[in-house]
Amino acid sequence: xxxxxxxxxxxxxxxxxxxxxxxxxxxxxxxxxxxxxxxxxxxxxxxxxxxxxxxxxxxxxxxxxxxxxxxxxxxxxxxxxxxxxxxxxxxxxxxxxxxxxxxxxxxxxxxxxxxxxxxxxxxxxxxxxxxxxxxxxxxxxxxxxxxxxxxxxxxxxxxxxxxxxxxxxxxxxxxxxxxxxxxxxxxxxxxxxxxxxxxxxxxxxxxxxxxxxxxxxxxxxxxxxxxxxxxxxxxxxxxxxxxxxxxxxxxxxxxxxxxxxxxxxxxxxxxxxxxxxxxxxxxxxxxxxxxxxxxxxxxxxxxxxxxxxxxxxxxxxxxxxxxxxxxxxxxxxxxxxxxxxxxxxxxxxxxxxxxxxxxxxxxxxxxxxxxxxxxxxxxxxxxxxxxxxxxxxxxxxxxxxxxxxxxxxxxxxxxxx
Ligand SMILES: [Fe+2]
Numbered sequence: 001x002x003x004x005x006x007x008x009x010x011x012x013x014x015x016x017x018x019x020x021x022x023x024x025x026x027x028x029x030x031x032x033x034x035x036x037x038x039x040x041x042x043x044x045x046x047x048x049x050x051x052x053x054x055x056x057x058x059x060x061x062x063x064x065x066x067x068x069x070x071x072x073x074x075x076x077x078x079x080x081x082x083x084x085x086x087x088x089x090x091x092x093x094x095x096x097x098x099x100x101x102x103x104x105x106x107x108x109x110x111x112x113x114x115x116x117x118x119x120x121x122x123x124x125x126x127x128x129x130x131x132x133x134x135x136x137x138x139x140x141x142x143x144x145x146x147x148x149x150x151x152x153x154x155x156x157x158x159x160x161x162x163x164x165x166x167x168x169x170x171x172x173x174x175x176x177x178x179x180x181x182x183x184x185x186x187x188x189x190x191x192x193x194x195x196x197x198x199x200x201x202x203x204x205x206x207x208x209x210x211x212x213x214x215x216x217x218x219x220x221x222x223x224x225x226x227x228x229x230x231x232x233x234x235x236x237x238x239x240x241x242x243x244x245x246x247x248x249x250x251x252x253x254x255x256x257x258x259x260x261x262x263x264x265x266x267x268x269x270x271x272x273x274x275x276x277x278x279x280x281x282x283x284x285x286x287x288x289x290x291x292x293x294x295x296x297x298x299x300x301x302x303x304x305x306x307x308x309x310x311x312x313x314x315x316x317x318x319x320x321x322x323x324x325x326x327x328x329x330x331x332x333x334x335x336x337x338x339x340x341x342x343x344x345x346x347x348x349x350x351x352x353x354x355x356x357x358x359x360x361x362x363x364x365x366x367x368x369x370x371x372x373x374x375x376x377x378x379x380x381x382x383x384x385x386x387x388x389x390x391x392x393x394x395x396x397x398x399x400x401x402x403x404x405x406x407x408x409x410x411x412x413x414x415x416x417x
Contacts, residue, residue: 001338001339001340001341001342001343002338002339002341002354003339004339006338006354006358007335007336007337007338007339009358009361010170010354010357010358010361011168011169011170011253011335012253013049013050013169013250013252013253014049014050014252014253015049015050015051018361018364018365019357019361020049020050021137021364022233022360022361022364022370023049023233023234023250024049024135024136024137025137025138025141025143025370025373026135026137026143026146026232026233027126027133027134027135027143027145027146028048028049028133028134028135028136028249029131029132029133029247029249029257029259030046030048030053030055030065030125030131030132030133030134030249031044031046031055031131031132032130032131032132032160032162033063033127033130033131033132034130035055036055036056036057036063036132037057038057038061039057039058039059039060039061040057040058040059040082040083041056041057041082042082043055043056043077043078043080043082043087044056044078045068045078046065047251047252047255048134048136048249048250048251048257049136049250049251049252050250050252050253051067051136052067052068052069053065053066053067053068053123054066054067054068054076054077054078054080054087055125055132056080056082056087056098057082058082058085058086058087058097058098059083059084059085060085062098062125063098063125063127063132064087064096064097064098064099064122064125065098065122065123065124065125065132065134066087066096066098066100066120066121066122066123067120067121067122070089070091070094070096070120071094071102071118071119071120071121072089072091072092072094072118073091073092075089075090075091077089077096077120085097086098086103086104088104092105092106092107093105093106093107094106094107094115094118096120096122098122098125099122100119100120100121100122101119102115102116102118102119102120103115105118123135123136124139124142126145128145128148128151128152128416129148129150129151129152129158129160129261130155130158130160131151131160131259133145141370143373143375144375144417145375145416146209146231146375146377146378147375147376147378147379147409147410147413148231148235148245148378149243149263149265149379149380149381149404149407149409150243150245150261150263152409152410152412152413152416153263153264153265153408153409153412154268156268156269157263157264157265157266157267157268157269158261158262158263158269159261159262159263159269159273159274159277159278159284160259160260160261161259161260161277161284161285161287162257162258162259162260162292163257163258163260163285163287163292163293163294163322163326164251164255164256164257164258164292164293164294165248165255165256165257165258165326165329165330166254166255166298166330166334167254167255167256167329167330167332167333167334167335167336168250168253168254168256168334168335168336169234169248169249169250169256170336170357171329171332171335171336172248172256172258172325172326172329173234173236173248173353174350174353174354175325175328175329176228176230176236176238176246176248177213177228177230177236177349177350177352177353178347178349178350179199179202179213179215179228179346179349180198180199180346180347181328182196183195183196183197183198184315185315185316185324185325185328186315186321186324187314187315188312188313188314188315189281189314189315189316189319189320189321189324190282190321194219194220196217196219197217197218197219198217198346199215199216199217200216200217200218200223200389201215201216201389202214202215202216202348202349203393203394204352205227207229207231207377207380208372208374208376208377209231209232209372209374209377209378209380210229210230210231210232210235210356210372211229211230211352211356212227212228212229212230212382212383213227213228213230213348213349213352214226214227214228214383214393215228216389216393222386222388223386223387223388223389224384224385224386225383225384225385225386225387225393225396226239226382226383226384227239227382227383227384228349228382229380229382229383230353230356231372231378231380232360232371232372233357233360234247234248234249234250235247235378236248237380237381237382238283238382239382239383239384240382240384241384242262242263242264242273243262243263243265243381243382243384244260244261244262244263244283244382245259245260245261245263246258246259246260246261246283247259247261253334253335254334254335257292258326260283260284260322262277262283262284265381265407265408265409266408280319280320280322280323281319281320281321282320282321282322283321283322284322285320285322285323285326294323294326296318296319296320296323296327298327298330302318302323302324302326302327303318303319304316304317304318304327305317305318305319375413375417376410379404379405379407379409379410379413380404381400381403381404381407383396383397383400385399385400
């Protein structure tokens with residue numbers, strides 16, 4: 001369990017909150033690049049970190065992300081005219097570029113000089129891995145973009161979806177570091193016909209960007225080591241045969257945008273792999289047309305099928321592993337009350353995660369320290385390998401580390417830096 005104070009400290013991300021201020025020191029995904037398909041396209045509303053913003057792509061193709069409220073009379077820039085390298089508020093024609101600089105005040109032709117002193121709140125953007133990412137922290141503290149392997153492979157090697165979750169970012173993230181739920185919540189659905197066994201051993205490995213909780217399970221007649229990898233502030237690398245990733249970007253305290261990624265570091269995804277991801281059977285989920293809302297959602301009880309649940313073919317009767325996660329995370333309430341929990345030794349991964357984040361917030365509040373800003377600390381790939389328990393995880397690490405070090409992605413990172 002967590003004290004009520006620590007629960008507030010970890011979960012609240014509005015401007016000025018401790019966690020919100022810390023998280024703003026990292027790059028945060030704002031929207032898929034293809035939602036802004038070309039120069040001077042329609043602007044898009046973005047809700048992120050409790051702030052209402054508007055994204056646009058200017059005449060040169062650069063992405064701008066501005067406070068939705070025009071600094072003149074606070075009208076929404078969403079209705080603005082995106083033209084000639086800036087967005088123009090349709091209320092009085094004031095025009096702003098991607099940096100938030102006011103370029104024109106046509107309502108006062110004689111007052112042009114004053115435009116220099118007016119600035120819209122603007123957050124810098126970068127496009128990586130098919131997404132627009134933004135930095136919302138102090139301008140002088142902006143770090144280089146982290147070397148996340150999935151953002152550095154060619155588009156053909158990657159499959160990305162996103163969807164809204166009606167709950168706080170932390171309880172969704174915690175779901176990614178709960179090793180035992182795989183044997184219950186997802187029973188019957190992770191690998192059809194195979195019961196996902198409980199871990200028989202675990203190891204904790206700190207890294208420069210977070211940590212790895214590695215678990216050994218006896219499966220397929222072998223011992224499989226899977227490293228659940230946490231990277232600051234809200235990334236997970238998913239240990240499967242081909243790697244995956246999740247990013248839980250806070251929309252506000254009670255809503256989260258989950259980005260889910262499957263990728264092959266070395267080759268394009270095959271048609272069969274793309275179709276498997278599109279099916280929504282595993283980490284991805286199908287959305288309502290033109291929406292980030294899943295078709296299976298709270299309003300229809302995630303389409304739970306009690307007959308399937310009773311049959312035992314699926315432990316939940318809810319189709320789709322990713323939807324099962326979302327269903328159960330949302331069922332805890334918009335912000336889970338962690339004072340009511342009863343954690344057990346098998347919840348050690350969640351305790352590690354909270355301890356890491358509480359420590360990071362404390363160091364930030366006391367000293368202004370921000371961990372894991374070195375982009376190369378993110379040069380990781382989740383561990384998924386076989387070694388008998390008697391041999392152990394550490395025997396696997398040299399070969400794993402050598403494979404990661406040999407990734408073509410790092411040369412791409414250096415060319416982009
Ligand atoms: Fe899960």
